[in-house]
Amino acid sequence: MWPAADSLFAKLALHAERIALREGQLQFSYRQLLDEVSRRSAYLTQLGVQRIALDLDNGIDWLLWDLAVLKAGLVCVPLPGFFSPDQQRHVLDSASVDCLLGQDSPAFRDLGFVATGAGLLLRARPQADELPAGTCKITYTSGTTGQPKGVCLDAHTQLQVAQSLVSASASCQVERHLCVLPLATLLENIAGVYAPLLAGACVELLPMTEVGLLGASQFDLPTFLGALQRVQPHSLILLPQLLLALVNAGERGLPLPGSLRFIAVGGGRVAPQLLERADALGLPVFEGYGLSECASVVCLNTPQQRRIGSVGKPLEHLEIRLGPDQEVLVKGPRLLGYLGEPAPQGDWLGTGDLGHFDEGFLILHGRKKHQFITAFGRNVNPEWVEAELVQQLPIAQAWLHGEALPTNVAVLVPRFAESSDEDLAAAVEQVNRQLPDYARVHHWLRAGQPFSSANQQATANGRLRRTALYQHYRSAIDELMALDIFTTSEPCPGDAP
Structure with a gap:
């Protein structure tokens, strides 16, 4: 087991018989979750695999395997379903994946994977780049050009972000979080799974089609609204375009769940006008900001400290300052390095984003390279x-x-x-x-x-x-x-x- 993961599993054990995971009628208590994770972890150890890719739809199975890989001290490589086939091949080869959890396909067989039953595909361990010490997850950025880059993260960094998010949202008393974004998205993985579990909440999971996300970029609003009414979640994580759809629905008089206590929105610039429209509907929306290199979230608005037009204040585990050209720089837990590249040097990590502070709130101007x-x-x-x-x-x-x-x-x-x-x-x-x-x-x-x-x-x-x-x-x-x-x-x- 990765050393930092000890504290995670110890905290989960404290919640014992509380419901940890629910997918439709299927549910796991925290005790059952830990038992199943231990069983799967032992199985992976017995197989002798090292780098495990998850090619699964949102659901309990994805989460249990993710935690099992963490407990076994192995390397997890989430494989985004929204990546193109060429990008997926790049991920599997560049990360030297030797175990794939997902459906058999000719594309995977062409890469040397052989189905063994029970949803596992194995291949002889390919020549592998040496990973930075402590790497337990390789998450791939979608990027704007070229092939996605592998960001190597350790357990300590991911769990520090999750714990800071628990502290930031504690006043909202979130007991049910519905995962809307793909679990292969680091933001949902950290903020939508690890953080709720640390807080003893129930993570509600549904296949992507049942929350209205179809393929890479299609969205079905009635399906999304139906899922919200059935689950009645306390929290959600949304991209700006999903928030816009939710606000448009509310303004058209369509019913919105009254259960929502914390809607985090990030992944792109959110117009202040949209947040004001959400406020008018009584939607508790809090804009945040982050990057994969810092294990997702670095700033977040909260019920106690919120300013429309800003992405909030830095989380408690890190510091932010501005460079001479107003580039946002971050100091604190971060990536161990990009796959196949030297580790970043210096204490401060450049984000490529421009911004300024107003009474401690970070206001972003846009990407340095997009200006x-x-x-x-x-x-x-x-x-x-x-x-x-x-x-x-x-x-x-x-x-x-x-x-x-x-x-x-x-x-x-x-x-x-x-x-x-x-x-x-x-x-x-x-x-x-x-x-x-x-x-x-x-x-x-x-x-x-x-x-x-x-x-x-x-x-x-x-x-x-x-x-x-x-x-x-x-x-x-x-x-x-x-x-x-x-x-x-x-x-x-x-x-x-």
Whole structure:
């Protein structure tokens, strides 16, 4: 067993007969959970495997195997179902996985895995990169370009984050947490599983289709609302687009559960207007911020300390300061290193995010590398404008481009197929009224298709792949600029490709 895991299992044992896990009619008490984890841990040890990938749907089985790998002192590699087949092959090979828990498939057999029954696939241990000492989990970032990178984490770092989250949310007395995001997502793994278990809560688990997440980027709102009504959870973790769907549902008069006490939202910029709309509905939403390199959460708003427009204050186990260029720097427990790369040096880890503090609350401006400079020398953080655009009902997705251009151009994905150019133009105009001139959408294009992982224009969790978008829409933008027509919020003639 990894040394830091001792404290986790000791704390779980204190909850004894309380219900720890529930999936429909199936449930496990804390005592039953520990017994089953011990059994599975012994089995993995008997097999002699070293690096175990989890290719399972959300459910009790995923969680039990994750804890069993931790107890056995082995390395867990969550395999995101929203990764492309090529990305999944990259994960299995780069992490030198020798045991795969999931369904047999030709793709896995091509990599040398052989089914042994009971959902296990084994292969001869491949040549493996040496891992940083203490690595118990390799989580892969979806990234914005290229193949995902493996982040090596130890048990101590993950559990410190989980314990800080327990402290931050203690006043909400969460007793039931519903996992909405895939368990292979580190945020749900740490904040939605480890933290509730440390607090003695019940982790409610459902297959992804039963919470409304279909494939890499499809979302079914009625299914999601139905799951909330059945489970009546006290807490959820949502991405901004899921929160937007929940708020839209409430504003349309659809019933929302009265049980919710803590809704954490992160993974992308949240427009203050959306949080104000959530407040008006009585939804207890708390924005946070984190990164895989720090085992997910580093800042969080709480009931005691909350400021709309900020991502909250740093968690109790770490420190944050700003670099000379306003880059957010973090000091505290963090990754041991990227797979196959040297360990990071120095006490302070650069996040690549820009921000400032206001009375201790961190306010983010956007990604350092996403900021562009217009032809007039003005710096623009496009995420700020994009977050405001998608608040408008006709706009589902937005990408803003203006590098070295005299005017900014947005590519817009309509929320509804029947949305007219006039609808989109009115929405853009509404946003422009709130923006300084240099950040406004001076011209826009109607997207040919939604931004998704399938067309490589977005990551699986919704982050824009800006380089891919530029390559796809570059010709249309160049044609627009050649027209030398800079009338505010006028669409380009015809749809973009």
